[in-house]
Amino acid sequence: MNPSKREHLDAAELDRARSRAVEPAELVLDGELVDDPPPTTGPRSRPVRWRVWWQRFTDWWLRSSRVPVSLKNRAQARQAAKDAVAAAARSPWRYLGAVVRGVVAGVRWWRRWVTVADYREAAEESEKLADKFTEIRELTLFRWRVTLTVALLTLTAGALVFLIYGPRPLWTTAALVSVALAILGRRKDGSPGRKAVLAGPRSLAWTMDPQVLVDAFRDAKLISKDETLRLVERAHRIGEGWAITVDLPATRKAADVIKHREALASALAVDEVQLIAERVRGNGGHAGRVALWVADSDPYATPPRRTPLLGVERWDAWRPVPFGRDARDRRVDLPLVWTSLLVGAIPRQGKTFAARLAAAGLILDPYTRLYVADFKAGKDWDACARVAHRFLSGDDPDHVLALVAWLAELVGEVQGRYRRMRTLDDTVCPESKITPEMSRDSTLDMPVTAVIVDEVQVPLEERTPVDVQGKRIPAGEYVGELLTWLAKKGPAAGIVLVLATQRPDSATIPSGLRAVLGSRFALRVMDWRDSNIVLGEQMNTRGYDASRLLPSHKGVGILRPDGDTAAGADVLAMTVRTYYMPNEDWRTLCERGRALRDAAGTLTGHAAGQDIRPAPEHPAVASLGAVPTPRERSANVPEPLASVVAYLGEDLDRREFVPTAELVDALGVEPTAFGRQMGELDCRSVRDRITDADGHIRQVRGYFTADLRAAIDAHRDGRAEPCEPPDDG
Ligand SMILES: Nc1ncnc2c1ncn2[C@@H]1O[C@H](COP(=O)(O)OP(=O)(O)OP(=O)(O)O)[C@@H](O)[C@H]1O
Numbered sequence: 001m002n003p004s005k006r007e008h009l010d011a012a013e014l015d016r017a018r019s020r021a022v023e024p025a026e027l028v029l030d031g032e033l034v035d036d037p038p039p040t041t042g043p044r045s046r047p048v049r050w051r052v053w054w055q056r057f058t059d060w061w062l063r064s065s066r067v068p069v070s071l072k073n074r075a076q077a078r079q080a081a082k083d084a085v086a087a088a089a090r091s092p093w094r095y096l097g098a099v100v101r102g103v104v105a106g107v108r109w110w111r112r113w114v115t116v117a118d119y120r121e122a123a124e125e126s127e128k129l130a131d132k133f134t135e136i137r138e139l140t141l142f143r144w145r146v147t148l149t150v151a152l153l154t155l156t157a158g159a160l161v162f163l164i165y166g167p168r169p170l171w172t173t174a175a176l177v178s179v180a181l182a183i184l185g186r187r188k189d190g191s192p193g194r195k196a197v198l199a200g201p202r203s204l205a206w207t208m209d210p211q212v213l214v215d216a217f218r219d220a221k222l223i224s225k226d227e228t229l230r231l232v233e234r235a236h237r238i239g240e241g242w243a244i245t246v247d248l249p250a251t252r253k254a255a256d257v258i259k260h261r262e263a264l265a266s267a268l269a270v271d272e273v274q275l276i277a278e279r280v281r282g283n284g285g286h287a288g289r290v291a292l293w294v295a296d297s298d299p300y301a302t303p304p305r306r307t308p309l310l311g312v313e314r315w316d317a318w319r320p321v322p323f324g325r326d327a328r329d330r331r332v333d334l335p336l337v338w339t340s341l342l343v344g345a346i347p348r349q350g351k352t353f354a355a356r357l358a359a360a361g362l363i364l365d366p367y368t369r370l371y372v373a374d375f376k377a378g379k380d381w382d383a384c385a386r387v388a389h390r391f392l393s394g395d396d397p398d399h400v401l402a403l404v405a406w407l408a409e410l411v412g413e414v415q416g417r418y419r420r421m422r423t424l425d426d427t428v429c430p431e432s433k434i435t436p437e438m439s440r441d442s443t444l445d446m447p448v449t450a451v452i453v454d455e456v457q458v459p460l461e462e463r464t465p466v467d468v469q470g471k472r473i474p475a476g477e478y479v480g481e482l483l484t485w486l487a488k489k490g491p492a493a494g495i496v497l498v499l500a501t502q503r504p505d506s507a508t509i510p511s512g513l514r515a516v517l518g519s520r521f522a523l524r525v526m527d528w529r530d531s532n533i534v535l536g537e538q539m540n541t542r543g544y545d546a547s548r549l550l551p552s553h554k555g556v557g558i559l560r561p562d563g564d565t566a567a568g569a570d571v572l573a574m575t576v577r578t579y580y581m582p583n584e585d586w587r588t589l590c591e592r593g594r595a596l597r598d599a600a601g602t603l604t605g606h607a608a609g610q611d612i613r614p615a616p617e618h619p620a621v622a623s624l625g626a627v628p629t630p631r632e633r634s635a636n637v638p639e640p641l642a643s644v645v646a647y648l649g650e651d652l653d654r655r656e657f658v659p660t661a662e663l664v665d666a667l668g669v670e671p672t673a674f675g676r677q678m679g680e681l682d683c684r685s686v687r688d689r690i691t692d693a694d695g696h697i698r699q700v701r702g703y704f705t706a707d708l709r710a711a712i713d714a715h716r717d718g719r720a721e722p723c724e725p726p727d728d729g
Pocket residue numbers: 304345346347348349350351352353354376502554555556577578579580581
């Protein structure tokens with residue numbers, strides 16, 4: 001250590017010793033009130049003012065709509081310069097084209113004039129052609145004479161000028177005439193006869209001439225003939241395609257452009273997979289602003305990409321999982337925790353691959369527990385048996401019963417989690433939802449638990465009867481109820497459902513189940529109805545129809561995510577090509593997941609070699625007595641109370657009060673009879689105050705759910721007085 005540094009340290013030691021000898025006092029703030037305004041003049045304030053002024057100017061420059069976009073950033077400027085050079089290089093051809101069009105237009109005009117076409121048409125329309133024939137013929141001959149005279153005079157004058165002054169004045173005249181013809185032949189809105197009947201290829205012409213884009217919008221009937229577009233951002237290159245942003249006329253909506261994307265693609269002469277139309281939302285956008293991107297070629301014709309998860313050692317299940325890429329090659333990640341996923345497609349389109357991608361992110365998180373049921377019974381899922389807490393592969397009734405037992409076990413688990421969450425401190429569990437910290441805390445035992453069922457239609461269609469609360473019902477029906485319950489209640493408790501099906505029809509997947517699955521991914525399906533079943537009602541009318549995807553585009557589907565994606569929370573759905581994850585990559589990831597679990601000490605159940613074959617009586621199902629699924633709740637309960645239970649579902653526990661008007665509306669019953677029948681079942685309506693959607697407090701008649709629950713329990717347990725049959729007499 002050098003001497004000066006030592007001296008410095010000694011002095012510091014001394015100071016510290018002194019300060020230890022002194023009684024610590026409270027913090028004293030030393031200062032004075034300053035009343036004077038800060039100096040506004042003087043040499044130091046000048047650069048500050050200049051900087052403020054410059055900042056304002058740059059802000060204005062970047063925001064102003066008067067400053068061309070090409071002067072706002074370098075990439076745009078470069079693009080504009082390239083456009084200018086291209087335009088300059090093309091200008092001689094464009095001029096020549098305009099002159100030729102001008103000649104054609106001139107000749108057409110002269111022919112109509114010389115044949116007195118307008119007069120002739122008028123006479124034809126009024127059926128007086130015979131009367132006017134002589135007149136028209138005379139006029140035609142006269143105009144021919146005028147034409148010949150003018151032609152002769154022009155030739156004579158030209159020859160004289162040539163003899164007296166040489167060729168120069170003739171060239172000058174020809175140049176002037178060509179300018180006049182070019183003006184006559186310039187492309188102008190709505191000018192009939194100036195467009196070539198067979199316009200050449202339309203594709204990409206719009207990138208040079210926005211008028212072509214306007215025409216395409218008109219042809220696709222997205223704007224009318226007398227409306228036009230406003231260019232927000234001129235065409236520029238993004239990735240392997242051209243992007244352009246336009247504002248529609250005030251009466252038009254961007255959502256309609258998305259809806260009629262196919263018509264626009266046709267008008268632009270590109271395949272619809274090449275055209276991406278998106279609304280520009282948020283601060284820089286509005287309901288009439290559309291961003292278009294047109295790929296140079298089929299964006300899905302290139303070889304697929306491998307999943308980026310191969311390059312990571314581990315993943316956090318709470319982070320959206322890398323799922324695929326859109327046509328513009330933007331990465332699309334899929335959030336999974338707190339939601340669930342339904343994948344639907346006809347066979348061999350990439351369903352299993354898509355479900356495995358979602359699972360891969362969860363496998364690489366050692367704190368995630370996996371239940372994997374492979375009813376495809378192939379080898380696609382085998383590798384994950386080494387990480388899964390529960391695993392089965394097969395399509396026999398036994399396998400379905402095993403799934404029933406798992407689901408019942410999970411229902412009990414979810415209930416237990418909610419019970420335990422209620423007792424936890426607010427700092428650990430701020431809401432009735434698990435948090436990342438809770439999911440990793442082994443003492444709480446609430447890991448993120450993924451339930452992955454491939455070919456879920458197999459268990460849903462199983463007819464083997466199972467005993468539920470003394471009733472025998474088909475196993476498939478019960479699986480549907482349990483999955484619906486888990487999809488509703490499970491996400492907040494850390495349960496993630498991933499269901500894949502090759503039969504996305506309404507008869508197979510109960511509508512109640514579909515309604516509660518948050519994220520949907522539809523690969524190619526047979527028709528728009530199946531597409532809507534996976535993606536949601538009316539999605540085809542909003543421009544999302546998975547039956548239009550091409551068979552050759554394996555792994556390409558429409559994703560309707562639940563929650564934010566990189567494309568933004570406002571994006572309703574998008575076309576995505578999933579990452580390609582062949583078996584060998586899948587096995588690598590599963591092995592990595594096993595090693596991570598080994599190290600973290602979280603290898604359990606099937607993967608840890610524990611015997612998990614469900615008992616034949618699947619006692620877990622019996623323990624469902626505490627699980628009030630609507631079916632169990634309404635057992636032995638007479639109508640209309642049973643319908644009320646079915647309608648309210650979870651709300652029976654969540655809400656305090658239900659207005660009579662709502663029940664009458666939902667059940668479609670006659671109000672007086674409904675009130676009387678409910679009264680007979682010991683459910684009397686009362687008046688209570690409710691806050692309506694507008695925030696107004698109103699007094700309405702209705703039922704306390706506590707009263708409904710008490711009546712339901714009494715009827716279910718047979719404690720209720722049998723009701724008198726209604727008196728018909
Ligand atoms: N993202 C992708 N890119 C390219 N090819 C893919 C992609 N995803 C899947 N495929 C191809 O599609 C084929 C079918 O995939 P997968 O087995 O997932 O289909 P499936 O819909 O589950 O079929 P099935 O209904 O018969 O179970 C795979 O063999 C694979 O080669």
